[in-house]
Every structure is written in C-alpha cells, then in structure tokens.
Amino acid sequence: MTSKHDSPAAPGFYNAEHYDPDKLVPENSVGYLMRKVMSSIRTQADAQLASHDLTYAQWLPLFKLSLSSTATVASLARDLETDPASTTRSLDRMEAKGLVVRERSTVDRRVVQLKLTPEGQRIAALVPPVLADVLNVHLSDFTHDEWQLLLSMLRRMLVNGKPPGPSSPPSGSSVSSP
Secondary structure, eight states, X not given: OOOTTOSOOOTTSOOTTSSOTTTOOGGGOHHHHHHHHHHHHHHHHHHHHGGGXXXXXXXXXXXXXXXOSSOBHHHHHHHHTSOHHHHHHHHHHHHHTTSEEEEEOSXXXXXXXXXXXXXXXXXXXXXXXXXXXXXXXXXXXXXHHHHHHHHHHHHHHHHHHSXXXXXXXXXXXXXXXX
C-alpha cells in the first residue's frame, strides 16, 4: 500500500513508518483514541441533555440547525455525516416533539427547508453550555497553549487526510491555522 507520504520525512517531522502494522495496538492508535474521546464527550453530553428528553441523534441536529439560516435534509445529513434516511427518522421524532418544521421552498417546490420552532430554538440553546461544560471537563488539566496546540494538530490532521485534488496543498507543505 502506498501513501502520499512515502517519501522520507524531513528531519523533525513525522515519519510515515511510525505505525507498524505488526505492532499496532488500539491504545497507541490516534484514530482509536479520538473515537474513544468522542464517545466519552457524546455520552456525557447525552447524560446532561437526557433531562430534556434529547438523544445525540436529536440534540446534534438541533444544534446544527440553530447555527444555519437555511438547511435541507440532504445538507443536514452531509453536515452530520449520516445518511438522509437516518436524518429523516430523527427529524420525524423532533417534528413530533414540536422542535422542527419542514417548509417547502417558495422558489423550488422540490426543496424542503428545515426550521426550528420557538421550542426548538429554546432547546437548541441548551446544547452549547452543555457541550462547553463537557469539553472543559475533558480539557481540565490542559494549559491554554496545550489546548491551542491540540486544535492546531487536529486541524492539520484533517488537512493531511483530505484526498489530493486541485486545491490541495502539495505533500509535505506546511499548513498554518489562525
């Protein structure tokens, strides 16, 4: 198997040979650890939002919809990285609770826009403080500089993981973030 990082790494940079398939264990896998952290964050947020009768499959779309002026089932599904059928089932439950309404576009009748109801807006406003609390617990012994470094490294991993394309930086180039 080849990768875009098959060439030797510059001194001081990650060497693509650090992960040896014969010695790979989950406890030392970045992917495994990120998944475990995300699971912990989701579980703790779910526990705090359960008193509002919300599950992850509902509070995340509510939060995303609160950040967007226009959304469709397809755009929400892409943003949530789920399939449209799952998103539709979740929206059905939220609509039954009076949190979301679907409105046909006046420009294109094939398009159905998603809107939060006033109750949906109220419930969605509960999500950011819970997420901030849960994230702050997970970062409780990090310094400000460590937190910023973690964000920077995760952003770099996202850039490194993008498939090569016309707008991708050349392999080995440095990416900075704000």
